[in-house]
Amino acid sequence: MVSESRLEIRGLRAGYGTHVVLEHVSLVIAPGEWFVLMGPNGCGKSTLLDCVAGRLVPAAGEVIIAGHSLREDPLNAKQRLGYACTPESLPGLLTARQCLEVHAGAKGLPAIGAGLMQLADQLRFMPYLDAFVDTLSLGTRQKLAVLLCLIGDPVLIVLDEAFNGLDPASALVLKRHLRSRLDQSGASLLLATHALDIVEHHADRAGLLYEGRFIREWPKGEIAELRVSGKGVEASLAEAMAGSA
């Protein structure tokens, strides 16, 4: 199946046991697009990302990554996916170097790209390469999770609150790196976050997930308008949630 979109979600329905978290969720992310997923706690953001990463099998609907169905062709779909797990789910008894080696090995790469190690250097991560993960701080683990996600130059990057715990300088380095990666390679980014400054300054599009459904979307032009007018995304977000409630 050939598709131009980096991610296509059709009619997704997912949950845990009998509890339905997501219902009728559809989303298309184009090449080079930075999409921010917003929503209150417990609205299903992480569940949606778990479905995209293949960590949760949806009850209905389909997830297609760069033209490959996650259900029918999982190996090819996952080859094109980069998913940053939460820092606490990294293996504490492996070193950062070993985590990188395992991820690169699992993707079948002949070597880890010099660009990735350059990013590690810019994030001031290199001194921690041979440290056990369970001795690293939250921010350093977060950097490792992002580096693992970017191994193999994935065309779809999925990040869940990836800027949590990062110092401002590292966060800026990462934002710039992601922007240039999207612009140069045509990769797309799906980022779940509560940080509205990222929406206003970096996102191409944003969506609000509320009680398991998309209730509002902000295209790039509207985000820029909100920023210039001084109203900001925050007020617009509050309006959308009030309207839905």
Place this chain on the structure above:
Amino acid sequence: MGMAPAILVICHVTLAFGAVLPVAAFDPSIARGALLSTWLALMGAVIAGALFGYVLPAPEPEELPPGSRYVPHRRANAPALPKPSLSALGLWPVRRMFAAARPKYVARATMAVLLLMPLGTLAYAAMVVVGIAALGGGVVVLIFAIVAVSRASSRWLQPLPLRSAVLARHVLIRPLAAILGAAPVMAWLFWLLGAPPGQALRRAVYWMASAALLAACAAGVAIHRTNDGRW
């Protein structure tokens, strides 16, 4: 679906024994009773391993110092750039075993073994018994570690294009080699305790092979269940 690896192993082992049966039928020197009891023992280990994978509870989060403090680790001469490899997955269960064997727990376990010995036991015998208990305990902890790491690694690497069978192979090779490698040491300890050399070796190999088989089956079930039945 979760029992598929165990059923696969049962089929393979049964086929292997089935292939030997015609030879045993014509060769009076082969004891058919011993053959049957070996087959039954192996089947028992496979089924126990599969059940073990089901009943082992998920580890609870605990507020303890980082486990890596108790893990032996060589830092010297690391290459400048990481090289893609899955071999670290095999180190993970062994490290988890070391992390679980914290000094406090080892001291308590050793104390319990010593207290169970009757008064008048010779120091020599006591040391051998402690050695057997330490080795056996280490293998038991390693089996638990293998199952826990199978689950954790499977969950961690789920978003990656890695087949479960490849994951299982890399997680299992080193720890299973460690378990089987413990057999000569166990045989030596049995011999020190007074068993004839042949019998000591047979017993040690039997116990360690059963432990390895149990660990492999339990790990297979754990990975299989985490991946919703996909290999």
